[in-house]
Amino acid sequence: MKGKLIVIPTPIGNLGDLTFRALEALKTVDLLLCEDTRHTVKLLHHYGIRVPLMSYHKFNEKERTEQIARRMEKGEFIGLVSDAGMPGVSDPGEILIRELIRKELAVEVLPGASAVTTALVGSGLPIASFLFLGFLSGDKRARKEQWNRILTAKESVVLYESPRRIRKTVVQLYEALGDRPIAICRELTKLHEEYIRGNLSALAENPEQIPEKGEIVLIIGPSGREEERADPKEALEEALRDMPLSQAVKAVAKETGLPRNELYETAVRMKEEETDGCDS
Structure with a gap:
């Protein structure tokens, strides 16, 4: 047998x-x-x-x-x-x-x-369906692919993260994805269990509020935006009239919830097109 x-x-x-x-x-x-x-x-x-x-x-x-x-x-x-x-x-x-x-x-x-299901239920975010990605990759190319999967996901996304990297990861997520609802679930089922619920923008602006202790499950809610998003060029053009590029991108990201990286690339292209037009 x-x-x-x-x-x-x-x-x-x-x-x-x-x-x-x-x-x-x-x-x-x-x-x-x-x-x-x-x-x-x-x-x-x-x-x-x-x-x-x-x-x-x-x-x-x-x-x-x-x-x-x-x-x-x-x-x-x-x-x-x-x-x-x-x-x-x-x-x-x-x-x-x-x-x-x-x-x-x-x-x-x-x-x-299961840390995944425990965190999902306690997060307060939509969980009828979800995308689990485990730990984010240390490889830059693989990590960028994960950002893209999160960006296009129509459901909540579940990640594991090290307490040593959690603050940096939250800032990077905000820059890559724009504003999203989020829950940081730490020390689940233990004496000091904690759920930090809020938005990426608020946590990214003040990452020191996130304790760098304990095992962490990160839940990122759906963007809530329609697949066909408004063209941000008009908002960027207006912002660029009064402030430097980096400040303009930050302001428009806060206003629209669009990813800062995406807005930065758009703003750079607009500047280049403007320069080309002047040269011609």
Whole structure:
């Protein structure tokens, strides 16, 4: 008889959120795969559980996958946990699950804690549909593609972000997207849980109000603008008569909610066209 992989969600902060099914699975698996064994040991100690552990993270998941499949072929029941929440969602697990399904080995996913759904419900933003992008890429080209996906999204967008980068990210989001409703959800289910709700413009102008602590889920609401947006040239032309380019762009961005980067490019083109017209 072949074994099974049991995907076990763990608490995202409050240890009391572990489900009865997850607890039973942790007690009975032959082996538990952990994103960080040091982190998982704390959870197991809390519930008095002793079980063999094996590290399974982004740096070794490809080499471990075949080894795990062989053990399952021999009948072992193996659990998979991440440091918090549902394994495979911006955490190790996706490669393993896909490969086991390809090999026609059993995979069971237990329901449980999720930072994404917890943040969405608590954000107060539209959540009938949403776009989840995980962590923003550190690669400039990939990050620009993510900006474009957010810009054109008609639903709320969910991001994970590091507390060290959250202030800079909020400023960059405002410059790239214009004004949007936003919710910064931090330390979910923990003692100091906090939801910071407002608009990108207000938070970008005073990013120091955002604490640089705790794990953060960022929810960006839809723009609320129609796909066919008004041409901003008229507003830019008026602003450019009285102020320098950068100030004009900032003023029009605040007035229209359009992305500052987009307005800047338009203003530069207008200046170039004006110069070309004078030369001719």
